[in-house]
Amino acid sequence: MATFVFVWSVRVCGAETGGGTIVGSVRLNGRAPNIPMVYAEQDSDVCGDGNRPMQSLLLGTNQTVEDVVVYLAGPMPNDNHASNDNAPAILDERNCEFVPRIQIARSGGILILKNSDPVLHIVRIASMSGTNGPTTILSVAAPYAGFEKRWRLTDWHEPTLLHATSDNGHNWMAGYIAVMPHAWAALTDENGRFTIRGVPAGTYKLCAWHEALGTQARDVKVAPDRVATVDFEYSTERTHVNANPYPVRDVAAPNRASR
Numbered sequence: 001m002a003t004f005v006f007v008w009s010v011r012v013c014g015a016e017t018g019g020g021t022i023v024g025s026v027r028l029n030g031r032a033p034n035i036p037m038v039y040a041e042q043d044s045d046v047c048g049d050g051n052r053p054m055q056s057l058l059l060g061t062n063q064t065v066e067d068v069v070v071y072l073a074g075p076m077p078n079d080n081h082a083s084n085d086n087a088p089a090i091l092d093e094r095n096c097e098f099v100p101r102i103q104i105a106r107s108g109g110i111l112i113l114k115n116s117d118p119v120l121h122i123v124r125i126a127s128m129s130g131t132n133g134p135t136t137i138l139s140v141a142a143p144y145a146g147f148e149k150r151w152r153l154t155d156w157h158e159p160t161l162l163h164a165t166s167d168n169g170h171n172w173m174a175g176y177i178a179v180m181p182h183a184w185a186a187l188t189d190e191n192g193r194f195t196i197r198g199v200p201a202g203t204y205k206l207c208a209w210h211e212a213l214g215t216q217a218r219d220v221k222v223a224p225d226r227v228a229t230v231d232f233e234y235s236t237e238r239t240h241v242n243a244n245p246y247p248v249r250d251v252a253a254p255n256r257a258s259r
Helices: none
Strands: 016-029 069-073 089-094 097-099 102-106 110-115 121-127 135-142 147-152 160-166 174-180 185-187 193-210 214-222 227-229 232-235
Touching: 016 214, 069 102, 069 174, 089 102, 089 121, 089 174, 102 185, 110 135, 135 147, 185 193, 214 227, 214 232
Parallel strands: 016 227, 016 232, 089 110, 102 174
Antiparallel strands: 016 193, 069 185, 069 193, 089 097, 110 147, 121 135, 121 160, 160 174, 193 214
């Protein structure tokens, strides 16, 4: 399997005091793919006894894309920006789904693993970033509702993607944690929009990652107290769309055709 990596190369030019803001949107161009359905073959009293679509691709009006991780790649100036705003990341098992499915956490922060279901979940968390493929970093049984485990994330110095799965028959369960060494990252909302504030002035590589659509990158120049707009567009004609969360779509570099 190909290596899954976040983009990490960057050039930082003319960094100045005074932060700027990056705003933008992400949309899908072309016919939306069919989304696979989930059917719980066990624990139906908790997981549900009907079919439901996977949450691997959420589209809004005009096919805007929700839950895209947008982040600045590379070593950042003033790397301790917003270091006091490290709220714990929470990964909950609720109705046999990971909630939230996609989230952003800070390197060295706390991850709280919770189980809100009255059923056993065996959770495996693997790092998808690296040269040797997925590496399991945590495997834990969450046997009852109310179970909670706190775990300190590694102080990674590069953007690192963690993939959570279930090992006990709930194989549709998938969650992703984008662990960032800095605060300049955001998730797109239900309208496909994002805002990244307080960015030191300079020229950067801005990346967008989505579990089914892959990775894109754009250059962006940020000026003090100004707003820079960067929009991303995925194309179903130029991008292989994998709406099934397992196996994880492998992305080794930005989609060249979409740059």
